[in-house]
Amino acid sequence: MFRRNVRTCLAPAQPVSLRQLTRRALLCDATLAAMASVSFPAYAQHGTTGLVSPPLRLDDTWLVDQTGRKRLLSDLLLQRVTAVQTIYTGCSSVCPLQGALFSAVQERMPQIRARYPVQLLSIGIDPLSDSPSALHAWLMRFQAGPGWTAATPALRDVDRMRTTLSGSALPLGNLADHATQIYCFDARAMLRWRSDDLPRADEICDVLSALGRT
Template sequence: MKVPDCVKSRMRPFAPSPTRRTLLRDMAALALGAVSPLSFAQHGGLGLVTPPIRLDDIWLVDQTGRKRLLNDSLRQGITALQTVYTGCGTVCPLQGALFSAVQERIPGIRSGHPVQLLSVGIDPLSDSPSALRAWLARFHAGPAWNAATPALADVDRMRVALSGSTLPLGDIADHSTQIYCFDANAMLRWRSADLPRVDDVCDVLGALGRA
């Protein structure tokens, strides 16, 4: 699939190696070929994040009750991140099923770094460690898939940074079902369309792992 000239021009300042250039081009093409004009209107930017961005560090509490910094968690490997809340009965189960399918494919992803999944709870009043544990167990999460919740004061700031949108955030019931992929340096490199295909997420994780 040919990558639009506008995407190629935005990638040139990085002067990547031929192999790296090919991988990043393929990542951009995956998303740009799969989204609709409506999706572009709802989000700040889809596909390859150029230049990559690092989110402001915030404290998260994971399903074990452990407190850790977001970027420390992201540096543990190549990461696919989603936002959910444990009381959701509409799109969140679909997101859980999507990550469950990605989890099954992780052993087959060729990567120079560990590949991990992170579900971030966006309802701190309800997304307690025990609720996160139950949510992960519901989808048979293994050791490569964790969940964590930020403080209430940090939720909206994190959601805005992830989406890249300047539009006001809606109610959490209308939260994004995008997947956000980070490299091993905790840099956000790719935003998917809503509820992306499992193949697309795995292809991007593999590309980041080989870049």
């Protein structure tokens, strides 16, 4: 169902300034260089990859987004096709690479033809530090647009969410060991696909496109 072909990167649908394009190009180039030169460890919380069969619905829970608004996970996911990542704003190792990865996906989103809106969701897994202001600053660091939200669940819900997302039976590691997989949901808020660690932006877009047509 999901093809792994590489798409041609088209120009953004909306005009942007030369300065914005240059900054984004430099960010993407730096990310690719870093990913090519670093050998990433096998993260403690890493389960299956590929299609999730049968599709899985996460327990509904409250999250607080970058504006301070309290929102149910189901409300964030329903009637949209969503790529989800887990991050924490104090991370200085892989989380900046994850942010740059979603930034690259965001650039390609206008070319995705789907029946439902396509969005990105960064879930903060350190509620003690991932405050609305910290989430907002993290999004602004990667020039997030309106289709990219960040939100943090309550401390009591973090571990259950991390375990369900990854599908791993292994004990959770510390925050620095969090998974760098991307999790894709269909418009019924069902988890349908788990990536490898730090997948290609084109791969994520292919999956979002396929889910958006179903």
